[in-house]
Amino acid sequence: MAEWCAENLRDCQAWKAEGIQISTNSNEAARLFDALLRQYVSWSDCAQLGGMDQTLRIMLEAEPNAIMSRVISLGLEVMGTGRSIRLDKNYHNELNQLLNDATKYGTIYERNHAKAIHLFANDKMLAACEKWEKILNEIPNDLLALKFAHDAYFYLGNKQCIRDSIARILPKWKSTTPCYSYLYGMYAFGLEECEQYEEAKKYAKKGLELNRHDAWATHALAHCMEMNGCVEEGIHFMESTESDWNKCSLLACHNYWHTALYYIELQKYDDALSYYDREIGNRIKSGAMLDIVDASSILLRFEMEGISVGNRWKALLPIVKPHLHDHILAFNDAHIRMVIEGCDDNTIRKDHCDSIANFINDNSGDNNDRTRNFGKSICDAISSYYSGDYHKVVQTLAPIRHNVYSIGGSNAQVSLQHLQYNLPTYT
Template identity: 85%
Template sequence: AWKAEGIQISTNSNEAARLFDALLRQYVSWSECAQLGGMDKTLSKMIEAEPNAIMSRVISLGLEAMGTGRSIRLDENYQNELKQLLDDACKHGTTYEKNHAKAINMFANDKILAACEEWEKILNETPNDLLALKFAHDAYFYLGDKQSLRDSIARVFPKWKSTTPCYSYLYGMYAFGLEECEQYDEAENYAKKGLELNKYDAWATHALAHCMEMNGRIEEGIHFMESTETDWNKCFLLACHNYWHIALYYIELGKYNEALLYYDREIGKRVKSATMLDIVDASSILLRFEMEGVSVGNRWKALLPIVKPHVNDHILAFNDAHIRMVIEGCSDSTIRKNHCDSIANYINNNYGDNNERTRNFGKSICDAITSYYNGDYHEVVQTLSPIRHNVYNIGGSNAQRDIFTQLLIHSALSSTKVSDYKLGKMILEERNMVKKNSSLSQRLLNKYS
């Protein structure tokens, strides 16, 4: 089937090829195939079928890389496996396999922009290569590159046949890129089309949830997400994040009990998976509660053992900011010092795309979170205000990064400096232009006026 699509895979095992397909489908659909025992079992059976197959190792190591929870600087086995893959691909692989091995090595070595170029070269030759498309889509998200998030799908969409397996998932992927570029009407149309073709597409659901969030259609968003819950919550890998969106809606409305219920029933339990996306969801929602004056009790403490293994990773500045939220939420001065020292050491002794973003933006955001918890609101303003229009460089979505805008607004309006207060009002107006009909903005205006 791969050869019929013009994709040159060198495996001799039909079983390995079949399981590769199954794993790729699970990755793209954010779901676990119960019949095959989920992604982990599918992956181990695939490797077992042909341990040295290049593309089996590409997807295996690629999924590790895209999970952003395993650092090549700290994990020698991971480093060796990636190097071995590249060596083997260069010696025995097809050009296609060699390019894939090269791209994954680049991504893991913090050459994220170069990895994206490599995936685009692959897609130029084989536009129907779903693996390259999904890897690039995820990487553009990590770079905060919304235009490429959109256009990487736009470039290949017309070249796909509607009969090609997984074709329907392109609608949700394209919809999310459109939404991040603030093309909400088009985004909504594509997301709805994706859901017409497959109502279980959690990423298309997610794109639609973003449109409603950014347009201030909060009640509609709650109804949509809750009425389709049994469709999208089957997609185990994205379910926590979609529940995060519902909790976000309720916080926007000031319905904190409902939001906390979703945290306790879903997000707080699912974060035990220890995936970075789930950690980001849990930490950012707790900080939002605290900024709204809601006590979260011991919920921060439950997150600390989950983030501790990642304190020295520094794979994405976006992750580091959320790790810092947990550290500050727990008021753990020892881990705070470790994290601060580790970031400084990482900046000074490494180089790469995330390294540069951490140096220019990530460290400042982490410092601002610490200053906020210390009650040093003027320092938060001094740190965050100059970079506020460039925070997108650390990755994530508009909805996710709104937490840094909220942090800045709260700090500016709480500061004793008149100039900070005036700036806070201005930034609140900026936010109102981006997030229409926001009850949260209105609450802030009422609170600080």
């Protein structure tokens, strides 16, 4: 499915012809940078190249000091939100070294990219987005800046920017440019998050007409059906196209999450649990934060419906424990707290509570502000829910219930906090 990721890859001269000034003289590094970027945008592993990990390894071997090779390598770590520069000295040093090297011998384009991921990793997320937008103002066809900004706005809960960052550049792209079709799915998701559902469906379908394997366009359409209550249509759509999107390993778990969510809304819990056991629960072995978020949030939804999930929480605990003190996103912390409460582990609960308090007191930055203003309260509400203190859930969430989107995530994901806020009404 993803073999196009290995075809007609751009060398040094081809990148420069497109206005993207990279300093490497290694055509092999330049081509593999292109291949890795295509896999990132398509959420897929190219079998011909051995997948993203293999592509990345060979790219770095081709020229270890190449600035853009390190930008995309470290940028993928940054956007994965699973490594903290406060806790990981090697990661911290690698980002600093990249910034220093880009300043010494990189192009202006490369310096801007190195600075952007350095800012994001240092919890200056808004400033990072400004850097990416600056790049796009000058080079609207820079797919890496576009994708990094798209993901960052999602983490910031900035729905208008998810939409508008794509809207600004879409008319400036040539349809022959690699990954052009993926812009439609990205734009569709931004439209959907801004509740422009008809427009979102139009652009998602256009993306799928150009490439039926576009898992993000599929995802945008799934969101439209979810938010409009078209759950039976959603089930048919996701299941009838499963073979198109399930090879996109970086997003498949999340698309299965959407499918299972439809079944929960129809109160077909056995079907939903089957998806968890067959797909979602198995895919958490990746250790990816997105997969952890999917697994934890859907288990909590089962329990809010009165469905026992047995020992399923316990499988998540060893995966989230290494991230207890990361505090990269308040959104991640909320889902880590779900796992802790699902396992009813008092020691880890206290550790996580204390760690969040220390993070708020000892640090500063965009996520620090979000954790202080919203994230800590959401974590506290999750704990209160599990202790059966629904009155406290309401007290805790009431002042922030219109701002929960600020911790990031989609409308469908943050709706969980609204469900918790309203649950006491029916209890």
